[in-house]
Amino acid sequence: AQKITQTQPGMFVQEKEAVTLDCTYDTSDQSYGLFWYKQPSSGEMIFLIYQGSYDEQNATEGRYSLNFQKARKSANLVISASQLGDSAMYFCAMREGREYGNKLVFGAGTILRVKS
Amino acid sequence: DAGVTQSPTHLIKTRGQHVTLRCSPISGHKSVSWYQQVLGQGPQFIFQYYEKEERGRGNFPDRFSARQFPNYSSELNVNALLLGDSALYLCASGKTSVWGNEQFFGPGTRLTVL
Numbered sequence: 001a002q003k004i005t006q007t008q009p010g011m012f013v014q015e016k017e018a019v020t021l022d023c024t025y026d027t028s029d030q031s032y033g034l035f036w037y038k039q040p041s042s043g044e045m046i047f048l049i050y051q052g053s054y055d056e057q058n059a060t061e062g063r064y065s066l067n068f069q070k071a072r073k074s075a076n077l078v079i080s081a082s083q084l085g086d087s088a089m090y091f092c093a094m095r096e097g098r099e100y101g102n103k104l105v106f107g108a109g110t111i112l113r114v115k116s
Numbered sequence: 117d118a119g120v121t122q123s124p125t126h127l128i129k130t131r132g133q134h135v136t137l138r139c140s141p142i143s144g145h146k147s148v149s150w151y152q153q154v155l156g157q158g159p160q161f162i163f164q165y166y167e168k169e170e171r172g173r174g175n176f177p178d179r180f181s182a183r184q185f186p187n188y189s190s191e192l193n194v195n196a197l198l199l200g201d202s203a204l205y206l207c208a209s210g211k212t213s214v215w216g217n218e219q220f221f222g223p224g225t226r227l228t229v230l
Binding site: 035042 | 159224
């Protein structure tokens, strides 16, 4: 069963506008972590933001925020004030319980294109 | 501080050959994980090593093996290469073996099997 679902293969956003990238997850664990990564065409995976399952507040890192809705099992990434440099592939990933170590399960990704 | 480093950046091999990929984690990080990313897909977990011991293995054949050295650097070995092994191989570095919010990736090694 797919554990991370990113339903938007591609998204367009106008420069300086906000955009939301969707991510839903499936786990029966109580302890888990959710990550978002950016992958430009160069290939490097750039860590953006992390949300722990017990964190009561939504994580924020600069222009990035994670809209965490635990009951709905969603962890959407919100990018505010989009910039041309935000054009890239974005991956949502989950790490489950401690017995799985540091294994991350990734979604299929969403390609974001920022228009000027 | 230097980030995660990987070598080589690109590699071309032919079917049946063997390949060794290398990764050096961020200073102070003791955990190294390997991922395979086939074009158009998300990365797939291959191995995790912590303190030189294997702590996790993904659904990959025995042709894939890895090890971690006393300085926490790591090697990924793939034997009897197949065309389907062509992918970007990513190494991720973390402080701990089981938890923490830090999973930083290197630039990857792009392997092409002809």
